[in-house]
Amino acid sequence: MEHKRLEIIPEPEWESLIEELIAHKGTAILIGATDSGKSTLARYLIGKLVSKNSVTSFVDSDIGQSSLGLPGTISMKTFKTDRDIEDFDAEKILFIGFLNPAKNISLMIDGTKKMVDSARKDAELILVDTTGLIHGEYGKALKIGKIRAITPQHIIAVQRYNELEHILTMIEGIKIHRIEASRMAKERSGEARIRYRKERFDEYFDNTKVAEFLLDGVSFFYNTKQFTSKETAFKKGTLIGLNHNEDTMALGILLELENTSITFKSPIKSVRGINRVVLSDINLYE
Numbered sequence: 001m002e003h004k005r006l007e008i009i010p011e012p013e014w015e016s017l018i019e020e021l022i023a024h025k026g027t028a029i030l031i032g033a034t035d036s037g038k039s040t041l042a043r044y045l046i047g048k049l050v051s052k053n054s055v056t057s058f059v060d061s062d063i064g065q066s067s068l069g070l071p072g073t074i075s076m077k078t079f080k081t082d083r084d085i086e087d088f089d090a091e092k093i094l095f096i097g098f099l100n101p102a103k104n105i106s107l108m109i110d111g112t113k114k115m116v117d118s119a120r121k122d123a124e125l126i127l128v129d130t131t132g133l134i135h136g137e138y139g140k141a142l143k144i145g146k147i148r149a150i151t152p153q154h155i156i157a158v159q160r161y162n163e164l165e166h167i168l169t170m171i172e173g174i175k176i177h178r179i180e181a182s183r184m185a186k187e188r189s190g191e192a193r194i195r196y197r198k199e200r201f202d203e204y205f206d207n208t209k210v211a212e213f214l215l216d217g218v219s220f221f222y223n224t225k226q227f228t229s230k231e232t233a234f235k236k237g238t239l240i241g242l243n244h245n246e247d248t249m250a251l252g253i254l255l256e257l258e259n260t261s262i263t264f265k266s267p268i269k270s271v272r273g274i275n276r277v278v279l280s281d282i283n284l285y286e
């Protein structure tokens with residue numbers, strides 16, 4: 001996939017950042033505007049840290065342009081070896097069900113915290129990637145909320161001008177690493193973002209990998225609330241999360257939802273343990 005092949009041109013100031021992360025460990029959250037190069041920097045840091053024998057967990061909370069998991073999810077993986085980096089795929093996922101974080105800021109914050117708590121069991125060094133939503137009240141609420149919830153030791157603030165300062169002035173007691181956005185960071189159009197998401201979903205739901213399933217007697221959730229299928233109509237093509245309680249085991253595509261039963265397509269191997277299906281606003285057939 002394209003996002004996995006791109007060559008990263010490092011900036012000289014990234015080296016001292018790596019040294020500081022190794023020396024002090026802990027959790028580091030990357031914040032920055034859209035297309036400032038956060039995910040590319042995260043990818044580079046993971047590679048360097050692992051090559052210097054620092055086991056590193058990566059939490060990808062960018063639900064729009066996810067680099068580790070699928071769009072609409074928060075995901076996590078712990079990297080120990082170069083081999084783990086070659087398979088740049090999520091180890092744990094949490095289905096959020098929308099692409100715009102402003103839709104439910106507290107779900108974004110709680111989900112990110114949950115993943116970070118899980119990552120802390122595996123690694124002393126954790127990198128958290130975030131969405132590019134930094135402007136306005138929503139941007140501030142989301143970034144400050146995430147920072148308060150996960151209490152990181154480091155903030156990696158990637159900026160072109162001073163576009164993060166309205167957020168950074170509110171931070172006390174956390175080491176802020178101000179990093180200039182790379183000149184290589186390229187703006188991507190709305191179409192390119194949609195295309196990227198489509199490629200990620202097409203790869204995951206590849207016809208050779210999916211099967212059809214029918215589940216009966218599970219609970220249905222939408223936007224964190226339980227509902228009965230009589231209350232709301234969801235169209236064929238809706239992206240769904242297949243959960244065991246709050247943990248997402250895999251994603252699926254809704255085919256039919258009727259009373260207490262649901263049919264869907266998914267690359268999941270077995271539906272054993274799935275007791276919750278989370279519906280969403282994302283429709284892959286529209």
Ligand SMILES: Nc1ncnc2c1ncn2[C@@H]1O[C@H](COP(=O)(O)OP(=O)(O)OP(=O)(O)O)[C@@H](O)[C@H]1O
Binds near residue numbers: 006
């Ligand atoms: N140092 C670099 N070397 C090569 N390409 C880069 C570099 N930094 C960024 N890019 C390119 O610029 C584009 C934007 O970078 P990236 O995806 O890392 O930004 P982002 O801040 O994560 O954006 P978003 O907020 O949308 O997730 C990508 O196409 C990426 O490949």
Ligand SMILES: [Mg+2]
Binds near residue numbers: 039040062067129130
């Ligand atoms: Mg990104």
